[in-house]
Amino acid sequence: MSGIFDETTHEKLSEEGRARRHAMLMGGAAIAATAAGGLMPGGARAEAIGKTEKPIQFLFAIYPNGTLLDFAGPNEILSRIPNTKVRFASPDGGPVTLEKGIVFGPTEKLSDINEVDVICVPGALDLSAMMKPEMLGHVRRLSETARYVTSVCTGSIILAASGVLKGKRSACHWAFLNVLKEYGAIPDPARIVKDGRFMSGGGVTAGIDFGMAIAAELRGAQAAQEVQLLVQYDPQPPFHAGNPLIAPPKIRDAVYKILPGSKDGLMRPII
Amino acid sequence: MSGIFDETTHEKLSEEGRARRHAMLMGGAAIAATAAGGLMPGGARAEAIGKTEKPIQFLFAIYPNGTLLDFAGPNEILSRIPNTKVRFASPDGGPVTLEKGIVFGPTEKLSDINEVDVICVPGALDLSAMMKPEMLGHVRRLSETARYVTSVCTGSIILAASGVLKGKRSACHWAFLNVLKEYGAIPDPARIVKDGRFMSGGGVTAGIDFGMAIAAELRGAQAAQEVQLLVQYDPQPPFHAGNPLIAPPKIRDAVYKILPGSKDGLMRPII
Numbered sequence: 001m002s003g004i005f006d007e008t009t010h011e012k013l014s015e016e017g018r019a020r021r022h023a024m025l026m027g028g029a030a031i032a033a034t035a036a037g038g039l040m041p042g043g044a045r046a047e048a049i050g051k052t053e054k055p056i057q058f059l060f061a062i063y064p065n066g067t068l069l070d071f072a073g074p075n076e077i078l079s080r081i082p083n084t085k086v087r088f089a090s091p092d093g094g095p096v097t098l099e100k101g102i103v104f105g106p107t108e109k110l111s112d113i114n115e116v117d118v119i120c121v122p123g124a125l126d127l128s129a130m131m132k133p134e135m136l137g138h139v140r141r142l143s144e145t146a147r148y149v150t151s152v153c154t155g156s157i158i159l160a161a162s163g164v165l166k167g168k169r170s171a172c173h174w175a176f177l178n179v180l181k182e183y184g185a186i187p188d189p190a191r192i193v194k195d196g197r198f199m200s201g202g203g204v205t206a207g208i209d210f211g212m213a214i215a216a217e218l219r220g221a222q223a224a225q226e227v228q229l230l231v232q233y234d235p236q237p238p239f240h241a242g243n244p245l246i247a248p249p250k251i252r253d254a255v256y257k258i259l260p261g262s263k264d265g266l267m268r269p270i271i
Numbered sequence: 272m273s274g275i276f277d278e279t280t281h282e283k284l285s286e287e288g289r290a291r292r293h294a295m296l297m298g299g300a301a302i303a304a305t306a307a308g309g310l311m312p313g314g315a316r317a318e319a320i321g322k323t324e325k326p327i328q329f330l331f332a333i334y335p336n337g338t339l340l341d342f343a344g345p346n347e348i349l350s351r352i353p354n355t356k357v358r359f360a361s362p363d364g365g366p367v368t369l370e371k372g373i374v375f376g377p378t379e380k381l382s383d384i385n386e387v388d389v390i391c392v393p394g395a396l397d398l399s400a401m402m403k404p405e406m407l408g409h410v411r412r413l414s415e416t417a418r419y420v421t422s423v424c425t426g427s428i429i430l431a432a433s434g435v436l437k438g439k440r441s442a443c444h445w446a447f448l449n450v451l452k453e454y455g456a457i458p459d460p461a462r463i464v465k466d467g468r469f470m471s472g473g474g475v476t477a478g479i480d481f482g483m484a485i486a487a488e489l490r491g492a493q494a495a496q497e498v499q500l501l502v503q504y505d506p507q508p509p510f511h512a513g514n515p516l517i518a519p520p521k522i523r524d525a526v527y528k529i530l531p532g533s534k535d536g537l538m539r540p541i542i
Binding site: 069079102104106157179191209224233234235236244248250 | 511
């Protein structure tokens with residue numbers, strides 16, 4: 001395996017630097033330890049946040065037909081902030097078949113979770129697996145004791161349906177924002193919305209921005225920005241069509257046709 | 272179940288509009304059909320791109336210890352563009368255990384894939400599973416016949432190690448960019464890099480921008496922007512620390528300590 005990396009480099013590298021890089025990219029013990037600690041050297045980070053503090057328990061409540069990026073985005077941030085344990089739970093536990101046949105696991109069973117510090121409900125086009133009284137009951141139960149109750153995309157519709165968002169401002173995917181009203185929540189078209197202990201992100205990709213915001217809330221701006229640099233979150237979309245207010249009319253009109261109901265104005269953003 | 276949605280809405284909604292929204296969010300047949308077509312009504316999209324055209328075969332070559340968001344980002348774009356089939360393959364096939372114990376599947380076996388239109392190699396901190404001569408051989412074999420050879424993050428190091436990037440410009444995670452030189456590739460610090468049929472994205476989150484760019488390349492700017500609006504890709508990071516050139520010095524210096532080797536300048540971006 002040592003031949004894979006050509007050490008006849010064009011630069012003058014220290015022996016130590018070369019050895020460390022090699023060990024990292026080839027999955028050596030050093031990086032295994034680092035990765036286990038969320039990319040943070042355990043000692044330094046533990047010191048910064050208080051050695052005796054218990055890890056924050058962050059739960060993604062996922063479900064069949066859910067949208068992967070809704071939670072894969074914030075997970076990439078939260079799984080790297082110090083002293084934070086990201087857990088996944090689903091209605092039946094085990095591997096979960098998401099939208100487009102993707103299978104994700106492992107997950108715990110939602111009914112087995114006693115209490116968490118943060119509950120996050122990601123979204124989907126098909127919310128049916130969570131819109132059952134039993135599942136809404138678990139969402140409500142965990143929300144009552146959590147420090148933060150959060151969502152990404154249409155996950156806020158699940159939170160709202162569980163009854164915990166009455167009178168609270170919340171984000172949602174732009175096309176479904178008005179649905180929140182039906183459960184007494186206050187739709188907010190912002191990409192990241194905070195109303196007391198309730199935090200939410202807009203549609204799909206907003207989960208990354210939400211992840212940054214909740215990471216800063218939980219562990220401070222320094223830790224959140226360190227992770228931002230680690231995951232090189234310096235977005236540069238090649239087009240500007242990410243919300244209906246800025247999208248070219250021909251893009252917006254095409255999507256209004258694609259998403260059923262938007263032609264009737266059911267799902268237009270509130271501005 | 273019908274009681275879940277409170278139909279005593281605050282707005283005057285048409286009966287049809289209400290029924291369609293309800294069916295969608297509750298996983299009705301209409302949305303199931305729409306979702307299967309990548310959120311695009313099949314007929315309209317098929318007409319736009321030519322009914323007889325074969326689907327584009329887009330392959331993510333994933334592997335143990337890989338980083339989920341590297342491919343979950345572009346997948347969310349590519350799985351929604353018209354007439355495109357996203358496939359996943361891995362060294363052993365079946366479910367793959369990624370970084371931090373996440374299990375993702377299903378995947379085909381890399382050696383079973385004959386030919387694809389696009390190969391995309393996502394990245395990781397630990398590349399060891401792909402840095403074996405047999406796996407590099409499959410990457411090289413599939414790259415020779417693909418229309419586009421692509422990567423996200425340190426996936427470009429795998430492509431480079433396979434020999435296909437000699438003399439080609441490529442992106443990479445900023446901290447590992449210089450490693451490309453050792454395989455004769457030309458490191459490019461841009462977030463999205465195109466050099467002929469080679470396209471690449473920078474670190475982790477750059478996969479979404481890369482996904483937008485390759486989607487436009489494959490199916491045109493209209494289709495790419497429709498998906499951008501569907502996934503509400505209008506990023507608004509709450510901090511500006513996503514690359515070492517703009518990150519506050521105390522963030523950058525902390526990350527230089529976190530990533531082994533960067534203190535020696537091994538992994539500084541080339542500018």
